[in-house]
Amino acid sequence: MIAQPELDFTARQADKAADLEARASDLIATLRGRGWVTARDLRAEGFTDRELRDIVEHDESGGILSFPGSPGYRLFDEATIPEIERSASLKNQARGMLRRFVRYQRRLHGHH
Secondary structure: OOOOOOOOHHHHHHHHHHHHHHHHHHHHHHHOOOOOEOHHHHHHOOOOHHHHHHHHHOOOOOOEEOOOOOOOEEEHHHOOHHHHHHHHHHHHHHHHHHHHHHHHHHHHOOOO
16 A cells, blocks of 8 residues: 655645735735725735735735725725725625526536
8 A cells, every 4th residue: 555645735724824914914014094005006016916815805804995896905994984885895796606606506406
């Protein structure tokens, strides 16, 4: 019997989480006092589009505001109430994604 090496995915996930946390701190410092900052401007500051999405997705504190149709990224604590209320577009996007998932599942199981 050949011994199979065990892969440690938890270490890789922990490294990614630590990297995201550090980059989140960088992003917060970059956004502080600047209002809405576009992804283009943040790319010029060294952030990638994927990195920005990952940072916001994993920001458990909710400190970084961004949503479909927003002008970019902004600190939650510096946003106005109407700006925060426009984040409801996330709920609409989630509903649409769920409907699409259900369509795929129905098709997979032969219930067109």
